[in-house]
Amino acid sequence: MVIVFLIILALIVFVAWKVYQGWNSTVPQPLPPPVVAQPLPVHEYTVELFLPSSLPSLKFGARFTVKYLLKGELRIGEDVRRVLEWELHQAAQSVTSQFPLTVSRYLHLALNDRLNAWRWVREGVVGFQAECTGVQADPKDLALAAELERARFTLEMEAQLHDARLRGAERLGGLLGEPRTAALWWFAQHPDRVEDLPRITELMYTLDAQLNHRGAVLGPGVLAVGDEFSPTSGTDLDVFLTGAKSEERTLLLNTLTTAYERLGRPDLAERARTLADVEEDEADVR
Structure with missing residues (x-):
């Protein structure tokens, strides 16, 4: 009887120990404290x-x-x-x-x-x-930097004014390049002054002659009173070509072509050669 009692007691102790061991294993263990990185010194x-x-x-x-x-x-x-x-x-x-x-x-x-x-x-x-x-x-x-900025501004303004003046001169040159157009432009601006148109027309031809280094003329091929033919003015050549025959004009233009080439002016030689070719073509047609 005592032996049975001891066996039962041993079983109870064993079961209790197992139960305790199983319960203790399910309890979460506390985590170790986190390692906090020390901030870098600034x-x-x-x-x-x-x-x-x-x-x-x-x-x-x-x-x-x-x-x-x-x-x-x-x-x-x-x-x-x-x-x-x-x-x-x-x-x-x-x-x-x-x-x-x-x-x-x-x-x-x-x-x-x-x-x-x-x-x-x-x-x-x-x-x-x-x-x-x-x-x-x-x-x-x-102070030096401020002076340089003022100088740069002045130069830029002068350059812009210079460009504006050049553009104005080019427009004026294009207008006065042909006296008849210049006179008509003036008349369009002053339609109430038709009586002044002959004087303005004469002035435009005079300006054209002076600006383009030609003798003073009142119109194409017409010399001003008191002027003489000049071998360097171009006016006498215009008059000659206007009244010359086709063969004479061709001969003169061919001569000018040769002279221009020898004088080192191929641009003028080409223009004279072109005019000579035109004269020959017109002569062939006639």
């Missing part, structure tokens, strides 16, 4: 750089507050501040070189727009951002 310093303006010999003086982080080690022999100043100078001069020295008062806005964002250099080892706290320029350089 270093800060100030630096002043001289940066080129749009005229590189005139420079801005700019002050910056620089913040930077280090994720690792730089190469042997490299100094972090020298690295940062080089990178900062390269980034800042790409901005300042677009502006003249006279905008130094507002240049810090453009610099901060470019440099306030963090950037990483040296393969991600160094990160930095900068804030421009002030920009200034030497007063003598500022």
